Amino acid sequence: RIRIQVINPNTCQAMTKTIGMAAQAAAGPDSEILAVCPSEGVPSIEGHFDEAIAAVGVLEQIKIGREQGVDGHIIACFGDPGLMAARELAQAPVIGIAEAAMHMATLVSTRFSIVTTLPRTLIIARHLLQLYGFSHHCAALHAIDLPVLTLEDGSGAAQRKVRERCMQAIKEDGCGAIVLGCGGMADLARALTLELGVPVIDGVSAAVKMVESLAELGLSTSKLGDLAYPESKPLSGKFQVFNP
Numbered sequence: 001r002i003r004i005q006v007i008n009p010n011t012c013q014a015m016t017k018t019i020g021m022a023a024q025a026a027a028g029p030d031s032e033i034l035a036v037c038p039s040e041g042v043p044s045i046e047g048h049f050d051e052a053i054a055a056v057g058v059l060e061q062i063k064i065g066r067e068q069g070v071d072g073h074i075i076a077c078f079g080d081p082g083l084m085a086a087r088e089l090a091q092a093p094v095i096g097i098a099e100a101a102m103h104m105a106t107l108v109s110t111r112f113s114i115v116t117t118l119p120r121t122l123i124i125a126r127h128l129l130q131l132y133g134f135s136h137h138c139a140a141l142h143a144i145d146l147p148v149l150t151l152e153d154g155s156g157a158a159q160r161k162v163r164e165r166c167m168q169a170i171k172e173d174g175c176g177a178i179v180l181g182c183g184g185m186a187d188l189a190r191a192l193t194l195e196l197g198v199p200v201i202d203g204v205s206a207a208v209k210m211v212e213s214l215a216e217l218g219l220s221t222s223k224l225g226d227l228a229y230p231e232s233k234p235l236s237g238k239f240q241v242f243n244p
């Protein structure tokens with residue numbers, strides 16, 4: 001039995017449910033999904049400041065997951081907030097949905113486009129492309145120019161904009177695949193893939209399959225070198241929760 005902790009780094013319960021359901025749909029019969037979000041933090045992550053705040057909550061959940069003995073952790077926000085810090089803290093694999101979706105896209109296309117939320121988060125996706133070495137694989141980046149939480153407002157407006165931008169990317173970018181640039185879009189990938197006839201990749205599902213693969217291969221986060229557990233020192237104030 002593989003237990004996978006899926007962390008929605010923002011505090012929106014509805015989005016945590018959307019993400020958890022997408023993860024469950026992708027999970028194999030022997031996998032159990034534990035969908036969680038921080039007890040405090042930001043309701044949505046739409047920039048560098050939000051990411052910094054959210055990262056602490058991610059680390060808190062990583063610590064809890066490690067104490068529960070989970071077999072893997074997923075950071076289900078397209079900025080992969082706190083990813084390397086989480087890998088220092090974790091024993092099991094930690095995968096961000098941006099890196100998962102980007103890796104998967106390179107396996108089924110020579111170039112992919114990204115469709116994300118607010119234009120100001122495009123730079124975060126660009127930075128990740130550089131960090132992960134996928135800049136030359138990305139044909140273009142698009143934003144639906146709607147706040148993240150409109151994906152959970154029930155109007156369907158954000159979902160319609162995502163579909164429009166995917167169709168535009170396919171027409172204009174010369175891309176072979178699309179990466180959905182938000183955890184809250186996790187439930188859209190399968191239907192869009194069928195309708196648009198090209199791989200539309202959601203990072204939550206991709207990360208679930210990667211964690212399952214790593215767990216079954218007996219691979220977990222290396223503790224040799226820079227991903228070793230953090231140097232021990234007494235943390236103060238609100239961070240005492242991290243003291244051993």
Ligand SMILES: NC(=O)NC1=NC(=O)NC1=O
Pocket residue numbers: 010043044045046076077078079116117118121148181182183184
């Ligand atoms: N680019 C994004 O929309 N990132 C995100 N903000 C969130 O709150 N969740 C995401 O996936």
